[in-house]
Amino acid sequence: MSWIVGGTVIPNFGTGSKCVTGNHVFCWDWVRQHWGDTLGPALVEHIELTAIAVGIGFALAFALALVTHRYGFVEQPVGAISALLYTIPSIALFQVLVPFTGLSYTTIEIALVAYTLVILYPNIVNGLRSPTPDVLEAARGMGLTQRQILLRVELPLAVPAIVSGLRIAVVSTISIATIAALIGPYGLGSPIYVALREATPFKTEIYSAGVLAVGLALACDAGLRLLRRVLAPWSARRLA
């Protein structure tokens, strides 16, 4: 067959230009041809995977942080579990979930949500603690109730820390989600994984999917930094 050159099978070869069949460094024509059936859908899936994970993770982390802020007692155990989860490799966590939820989208999301939760929770808790005692004293002196203090003082002042946490969570999730392709054919990891399984890895597919993943992460990072500047223009700039 025309697309087999020197025993190399090119994935998603299409009509296979010379560049593609020869596995040159980068073939724009392959990218153009397979944007519609490979790269585009993978990018959309990747955004979906990330959005669902960060969305659920944020809701859980926010609820947990409010409980912690009010009652305090859950912080120790949650902190210990977080530190442990942080060190667990995602590739192992994905696999250990397989007996429970199978090689499924659910397995991927459970692992991703767990990691976002671990990142967001401490950031939100710390953010809620950012008002100094003076500020809280003043708020109480003005006659604000506990609930009013939370809504009008503590939450607004927590915004920079929360958005910083979101930045780390989103970028990390985009990165881990590429590994999820080991569990199922979802996201930008999937074309990379397919390209790697060839006898000679197909460069264009690896590079294009890789650039999309890194580009997505950097774009989200920049977007969230902008969001922080809009929501909390007073916040000082600090490393990550």
Add this chain to the structure above:
Amino acid sequence: MTLADTANLHTFVEAVRFIGDNPHLLLTKAFELLELAAAALGVALAIALPVGVVLGHLHRGSAVAEGASIVGRALPSLVLIAAFLTILGIGFVNNMVALAVLASGPILTNSFDGIDRVDPDAVDAARGMGMTGSQILWDVELPLALPQLFAGIRVAAVTVVATAPIAAIAGGGGLGDIIVNQASYRLSGVIGASLLVMLLSVGVYLALVGLQAAVTPAGVRRTRVGGDPQGKELV
């Protein structure tokens, strides 16, 4: 107990049995993984640590340090390993370079940040005592920044150990070989190897927390060991 529950439980029993039945295989694979991780961490330390320390000492290049932390986090390990594979070919060197790049981010960011943010009063006092720049770096800044330097190394080490199994996708060997090869080792082998990888990374993490406590000078020990490193990274 439903049927599904017993099936789940059974898988883990099988996984533990797999570990018991193949001690030699698993030890060899675990050793391969640690070898790869140690080599990558060594390369990253040799390059990123001096750069971060010197930049921090000169209080220059905060953009470099911040960039390293952002780009380091944005670079997915799979992408890095796959990209280096196309350049360096399948094998140890490719994976070592990819892992070293991953490890460099947290080491560079934390060494820069740690040295850069040493109390300026302490540095002024040292200068007033007539210490030279290199004396200040060795005797004042490095000891004071040690907890954060170590926090960066700890994050890098855990990152490398946790990412090394992914390198198996690119012929990296180690425990990852078993994790990505369900056809040969069945689900029990995959889960068994995954459990071992988890134990290994938690073990490395705890060992480094212990080492950090041991090497921290007594006068600096007030700083909480474990700290809050910059550029924490998930893999």
